[in-house]
Amino acid sequence: MEILITSKTKWSTNYCIGGLEISTGNYLRLMTAAGTYQPHNTPYQVGEIWNLDYIAHVPIIPPHTEDVRIIRRIGLVENISNLTDYINENCLVWNGDFNTLFDGLLRWTGNGSGHLNNPANLPKNSVGFWICDRDLTYDGDKYYVYNRGVLYSNKRLPYKGVAEPIEIIPAGTLIRVSLAKWLPSEHVEDRCYLQLSGWYEIQN
Numbered sequence: 001m002e003i004l005i006t007s008k009t010k011w012s013t014n015y016c017i018g019g020l021e022i023s024t025g026n027y028l029r030l031m032t033a034a035g036t037y038q039p040h041n042t043p044y045q046v047g048e049i050w051n052l053d054y055i056a057h058v059p060i061i062p063p064h065t066e067d068v069r070i071i072r073r074i075g076l077v078e079n080i081s082n083l084t085d086y087i088n089e090n091c092l093v094w095n096g097d098f099n100t101l102f103d104g105l106l107r108w109t110g111n112g113s114g115h116l117n118n119p120a121n122l123p124k125n126s127v128g129f130w131i132c133d134r135d136l137t138y139d140g141d142k143y144y145v146y147n148r149g150v151l152y153s154n155k156r157l158p159y160k161g162v163a164e165p166i167e168i169i170p171a172g173t174l175i176r177v178s179l180a181k182w183l184p185s186e187h188v189e190d191r192c193y194l195q196l197s198g199w200y201e202i203q204n
Contacts, residue, residue: 002077003028005048006087007127007176007197009160011037017044018066018127018176018197025090027127029066031057046198049077063102063116063126063192064181084174084200087129093174094130098155101130101177106194112144112154114194116179126179126192136169136196143169143196161198174200 007018014037019028032038035057044050051074057067080086087093094100098114102123106114116122136143136157143157157177159165169175176197182190 001052001054002049003030003052004080004086005030005044005046005050006083007178008044008046008162009178009195009197010162013040014038015040015042015044015162017042018178020087020091022049027066027125028054028068029064029127030054031067031069033069033071035067035069043073043076047080047083049080051075051077061182062119063122063124063179065125066127087174087200091129094128096131096133098153101194102128102179108155112156114155114157115191117189117191119190127197128177130175130177131173132169132171132175134171136175138165138167138169157194157196160195163198169199176200 002022003019004022005017006020009016017030017038019030021028030038030044038044052070053072053074054068054070057069060067098106105116105121105123107117108114134145134152137146138159141158143159145152145155178195178197179192180195182192184190
């Protein structure tokens with residue numbers, strides 16, 4: 001199957017690789033044959049199309065339905081020159097504020113962390129693409145919405161991508177967001193938290 005690499009995020013010393021199956025449009029998360037995240041020397045880079053054979057990763061725990069195990073890497077096919085246009089033309093893209101994300105199911109903690117906490121009411125996927133209607137400003141760890149230098153909302157997006165962060169992601173930029181795996185806690189219900197995986201350059 002031909003798979004477009006859409007994201008590369010940090011997971012300890014390894015990488016979580018997001019993909020899009022060209023023939024079906026299905027979102028994928030590319031695990032090793034053993035079911036682990038990809039090693040630090042993984043060859044997969046954002047914008048590349050790879051020919052890969054895979055099997056489903058089990059167990060599947062919603063909303064993280066994208067995990068697959070790569071059992072054979074046939075080879076690199078090509079690079080997509082304009083990833084922004086490709087995603088806009090072939091994927092569902094949310095437009096607007098934070099409320100458009102993940103079917104509007106996100107809940108928010110007092111300090112602004114978006115999350116899901118109800119296993120009985122979940123979106124179809126744990127990843128998605130978003131065009132925010134406001135600039136996102138980086139504080140060294142997370143992205144926030146500011147208005148003329150004043151914090152507009154405490155809703156925040158922890159940045160987990162590998163690209164060097166930029167000070168401002170302009171409104172209208174295509175962004176990839178994802179939900180981290182379920183996090184157990186002794187104090188609250190299990191939650192999976194919102195994070196920013198990366199963004200795509202606007203090309204003319």
